[in-house]
Amino acid sequence: MAFHAATATPPAATGLGDLLPSLATLLAAAVGVLLLWALGYAAACAASPFARCRRCEGVGKTIKPNGRVKRWCRHCKGTGLRLRTGRRAYNYLRRLRRQGTRPTRVRTTPPRPFGK
Numbered sequence: 001m002a003f004h005a006a007t008a009t010p011p012a013a014t015g016l017g018d019l020l021p022s023l024a025t026l027l028a029a030a031v032g033v034l035l036l037w038a039l040g041y042a043a044a045c046a047a048s049p050f051a052r053c054r055r056c057e058g059v060g061k062t063i064k065p066n067g068r069v070k071r072w073c074r075h076c077k078g079t080g081l082r083l084r085t086g087r088r089a090y091n092y093l094r095r096l097r098r099q100g101t102r103p104t105r106v107r108t109t110p111p112r113p114f115g116k
């Protein structure tokens, strides 16, 4: 006696299009990953706007083989720090907005009481 299990078998894949996720799914995943990265980078720029200088790797100077200072780093002026690119862009945009908007009015006289 033959035993037939009542299992739902998926239809056989007919082509490559059935195996790969659709283009919309891939695009949505890419946008999500990009958004997550941007949020993380913005958080990093807000938490620590400075990163190590790329030229001197945060040392701030170049050192001779005998251990003495050869020269202070010209890129970071000896601080060993650089402003992150995202923070530099944020500062630029903030400065642009401040220069492009009218200064906020400062009230010089006290407000008049009601009914007068």
Ligand SMILES: [Zn+2]
Residues within 6 Å of the ligand: 053, 054, 055, 056, 057, 058, 059, 060, 061, 073, 074, 075, 076, 077, 078, 079, 080, 081
């Ligand atoms: Zn440096």
